[in-house]
Amino acid sequence: MTRVNLKIILFISLIYLSNSGVSQQVNSFALEINESYEITAENMYIERENHIIAFSGNVELKQGIARLKTDQLELFFKYNFDEENFYKMSASGNIIIKNNDLTSIYGNFANYSVMEKKLIMTDGVILENQMSTIKGNKLILDLNSGKIEIFDDELDQERVKGVLVE
């Protein structure tokens, strides 16, 4: 009976320890998605007809602890230029996404859907954290869960190279 109890305690302890290890990884990419977007750049351009705001020159987007740096950034709005109508963001050129300097994502093109809270990055994608570096052609970052999937091929999503999960 005591052996059974010990096994149960050991099993529970193992689960707890393994979970805490994974969640530490996830916490390193935790995103404060309810925080404000703060964008700085050298230039900004508003095209009213197409409801686009574009930035160029040392563009940096901050949201909570996350930072996105890129050459160009476009924000897409449905009808009005306000938070409610903001539905898509597109970045291009030398993109770096960092989070507390623990995890970094590099790439050349990225699209972010505000509704789905998913960022898809393509072209020369690199995912770096303290433990490893993974290279691929496509990366999907789910801002809801913090899950990152990296693929070897832009079209063939079956060939998953790595996954960081909660």
Add this chain to the structure above:
Amino acid sequence: MSEIKSKNQLDKIKIKRLKLILPIFVLTFVVFIIYQYLTTKKVFVVNDSDIGNYSRFTLDSTSGVIMPLLSGTTSDGGFYKLTANRASPLGPELKDIELEKVNLEFFDNNYQILNLKSNFAKYLVSTNSAILFGDLLGETFEGYSFNADSLSMDLDTSFIFVNGPINGGKKDIIFETGKIEIHDKGDKIFFSSGVKLIISKKQD
């Protein structure tokens, strides 16, 4: 004795002359002031031929004070209306005008798209352009407002250049920038010399 008498007589003559000259001088001065006032008022009526049938200044006589009004159309089909509390002539031939407490409105299809207010402005007849400065405040039809150091605009083309630092926004979007260029009745707006944009998220 006769010398003293003649001196007194001379003084009396001088006084008599002064009594005559002084009113004439005062009268001349008053006439000059009235003339200046009348000619100054005429400056506010700008001949159509000077500015290519785009606009003219008129005096709103019903207001009781000098209330200049300038209105016209831009090359892209927009309509503008510039009013002020006071106008004064500037420069050679008194064709440029300095304005106080200025309000400039831009319309597109009778719909106000931009309203600008400032403490001062200069209207340059030769280029049909205006420079607004002093507590400059702008408001767009979408509810955005901004303040800036100065703003210059070509009233023929509706091109607007805003010089900063410029701060603006509306409830959930605020921005700061150095310079703004507004083209095509506000359809295309360029921000330069550094930009900061904050989009606040609604807290659920």
